[in-house]
Amino acid sequence: MRAVKAVLVAAGNLKLQFPDDVEDTLILRSITDVNEPKFLSHDIPLFNVIISDLFPDIELPKAEYKVRIIVALLCCKDDNLEPTEYFFKKIIQSYEMMKVRHGFMLVGEPFSGKTKVLHILAETLTRMKENHGQEEKVIFRTLNPKAVTMGQLFGQFDMVSHEWTDGVVANTFREFASSHTTDCKWVVFDGPMDTLWIESMNTVLDDNKKLCLMSGKIIQMSSQMSMIFGTMDLSQASPTIVSRCGMIFMEPSELGWKPLVRSSMNTLPKILQSVEHRDLLMELFNWLLPPSLNMLRKNCMVCTAHFSHSSLN
Known part of the structure; x- marks a missing residue:
């Protein structure tokens, strides 16, 4: 439903x-x-x-995002990112998902571009507000939920003073919920997913959009707030959490290694920034990197196991 x-x-x-x-x-x-x-x-x-x-014989018209794409191109240039078609596709999908869901997940292995998609989308919406009067400015707080304890995340009682101390999530929610500005406010959980903390988000991701703390306090999300999760997989997520969130899957294979190489080449010394040097370096990467990656995928697990076994002996 x-x-x-x-x-x-x-x-x-x-x-x-x-x-x-x-x-x-x-x-x-x-x-x-x-x-x-x-x-x-x-x-x-x-x-x-x-x-x-x-839907036979129905041609789907393409959405008009010309202004947003132009602004996103400028943001990519400023952040030294390669503006690939796949990257922009995920930015548009994140933007559209945000319009229909107040909570969604970016799921994909490392180097799939999850974090940069959010950063470029936030910069794009902020610049459109400043330069074109469209959209709204974006304010976001990013935290790794596995870097702190559950008490530090949501809050805990002090066993000595019997006082409740709010955690990072509670303080962030209260700050965003009490704000009267029209800015978009994102709470970004960028890190591994765990049943210990993700199940506490059931009421937040539901239609009532309320954070219920063990102290009995309830914090109501505002209409400008969004919950965004960036994780590698959904092995620890229950069906109740998955059904409450929008899903955007990202694949490193679709992004490829060439955008990373081109972005890193922009940081080389000026003496290597000429067209001849860049073309030569790109030829070397095309010559050496694909067979190296093929060797890594096919044989390195066996080599690692063999090395570990021989080192133990």
């Missing part, structure tokens, strides 16, 4: 934005916007086949 509600909310937003469009097209676009981010690259062709069977 939450997935159906997300589709209906997206369709309602599109209807307000494009009141003269055919409703079949709006429903198809809302279904695509809500569901496509949660699929991996090899699942998208199957999803497109199913959609073509359900």
Whole structure:
């Protein structure tokens, strides 16, 4: 039911934005916007086949994000990031997911670009507010939930004084919820997921959007707040948490290694910034890196096990 509600909310937003469009097209676009981010690259062709069977002879118009993409390009240039099509696709998906869900997860292995997607999206929305009068400024707080204890995260009682001390999450929630500005406020949990702390987010991610503390205090989220999780996998997440969150899956294989190389080449000394030197370095990377990665994926686990066994002997 939450997935159906997300589709209906997206369709309602599109209807307000494009009141003269055919409703079949709006429903198809809302279904695509809500569901496509949660699929991996090899699942998208199957999803497109199913959609073509359900909505035959309907061409889906592309969303107009020209201004946002131009501003995002400037943000990428300032942050020395390679503006790839896949990277911008995930930025747009995160933006659209934020419109229909107050809590969503960016799931993917390291080097898939989860953190930078959020940073560029925040910079883009902030610049659009400052330069174009659109969107809202973004304020976000990032924390690693596994870097602190549960008491430091949500709050705890002092066994000596019997006083309650609020944790990082409670203080951040209270600061954002009591703010009267129209700025977007993100609480970002960037780190491994654990059942000990994620299950405490059930009421926050539900429709009532309330943080319930063990002290009995309840903090109501404001309409400008969003809960964002960046994690490598969902092995510790229960179905109740997954159903309450929007999902955006990211793959390092889709991003590739070339954007990392190009960004790092921009930091080289000036003597190596000429076209000839850059082309030569890129040829060397194309020559050496793919077979090295192939060797790493196929044989390094065996080599590591053999080294560990021989070292023990």
